[in-house]
Amino acid sequence: MLIVHNPLHHRHAGRHEMFRGKLVPCHESPARLGHVMAELARRPQGPLREPGLPDMALIRRVHAPRYLDFLAGAWDEWVALDPSNAELDALPSVWPIRGFRHDVAPANFAARLGLYSFDSGSPLTAGTWEASLAGAACAIDAARAIAAPGGPRAAMALTRPPGHHAGPDFFGGYCFLNNAALAAQALREAGALRVAVVDVDYHHGNGTQTIFEPRADVLTVSIHGDPRTEYPFYLGHADERGHGAGEGFNLNLPLPAGTDFATWRQALAHALEAVRHFGAEALVVPLGVDTFEGDPISRFTLASADYLQIGHDLAGVGLPTVFTMEGGYAVAEVGVNVVNVLEGFANH
Numbered sequence: 001m002l003i004v005h006n007p008l009h010h011r012h013a014g015r016h017e018m019f020r021g022k023l024v025p026c027h028e029s030p031a032r033l034g035h036v037m038a039e040l041a042r043r044p045q046g047p048l049r050e051p052g053l054p055d056m057a058l059i060r061r062v063h064a065p066r067y068l069d070f071l072a073g074a075w076d077e078w079v080a081l082d083p084s085n086a087e088l089d090a091l092p093s094v095w096p097i098r099g100f101r102h103d104v105a106p107a108n109f110a111a112r113l114g115l116y117s118f119d120s121g122s123p124l125t126a127g128t129w130e131a132s133l134a135g136a137a138c139a140i141d142a143a144r145a146i147a148a149p150g151g152p153r154a155a156m157a158l159t160r161p162p163g164h165h166a167g168p169d170f171f172g173g174y175c176f177l178n179n180a181a182l183a184a185q186a187l188r189e190a191g192a193l194r195v196a197v198v199d200v201d202y203h204h205g206n207g208t209q210t211i212f213e214p215r216a217d218v219l220t221v222s223i224h225g226d227p228r229t230e231y232p233f234y235l236g237h238a239d240e241r242g243h244g245a246g247e248g249f250n251l252n253l254p255l256p257a258g259t260d261f262a263t264w265r266q267a268l269a270h271a272l273e274a275v276r277h278f279g280a281e282a283l284v285v286p287l288g289v290d291t292f293e294g295d296p297i298s299r300f301t302l303a304s305a306d307y308l309q310i311g312h313d314l315a316g317v318g319l320p321t322v323f324t325m326e327g328g329y330a331v332a333e334v335g336v337n338v339v340n341v342l343e344g345f346a347n348h
Helices: 030-042 056-062 065-081 083-087 109-115 128-147 179-189 206-212 261-278 306-315 331-346
Strands: 002-005 016-019 022-025 154-158 195-199 218-225 250-255 282-287 321-325
Touching: 002 030, 002 128, 030 154, 030 331, 056 065, 056 128, 056 179, 065 083, 065 109, 065 128, 128 154, 128 179, 128 282, 128 321, 154 331, 179 195, 179 206, 179 282, 179 321, 195 206, 195 261, 206 218, 206 250, 218 261, 250 261, 261 306, 306 331, 321 331
Parallel strands: 002 154, 154 321, 195 218, 195 282, 218 250, 282 321
Antiparallel strands: 016 022
């Protein structure tokens, strides 16, 4: 398995986030990826390499150009407002909700920060754009590697910040660019007629669903905590099936808090059967390990050993596969759990 890792991920290091109404230290930190790299040093799963330059043309086919332009210049704008802002993260504080206009970008920086976000838990920092862009390059390179003749059967974009909550023109949930969607788009452009995305993070992949819900060439499946009680709350219900040409090509499998591995694995079997029925030629797995029983912001009860079985089950589909690093906030265990998935996949 090829591991494409992000050498710039540490440049995004948020200080604080709003979490359940309180300002707290960020759960999403550089230490997360460090633990995975350390575990890979103990249990290598294949060659590691850094990405090449990001394909901005492909990124602009997934994300709205005006959103990308905002992200690229946001930090400089923030500091230009007040030089002391260089010592602070930027957090959104106002949003255009129902009935407000979204088509006109305000001149005010705080208003535009809110226009392109959906929560106040994703701090924008001095290195957010650089880290996110390098992560996008990881995802695209991983996809192109498995699509190339003689390429590996699987590759992982080992990067942060994560991506599956980022939509075509919004960030949130610690995510700014949607690495899984970029990988799926790269696979389509490399020749795969149908690509499936199976999101196993505890939180619904709302950004990925939003990007692909009008399309019939990418099946999106998400197994996640019930949005009636779990973040991101406003998408992820079972009746969301896509729309227009994409009607029937989105599958949500919400599960209640406290779900154990046996029940969760049944949902994974359902998801993988949908992938087979769809006739996918390649698979993207947004790999969140926040389903772990010790995760501080999630409420499933999977154990570390269960992730070996998850990798084995995913490999059973027999498709070229890209993994993208998503959630997992029990930092001491995140490395073991991620590498267990990769090891279980490799040993199928």
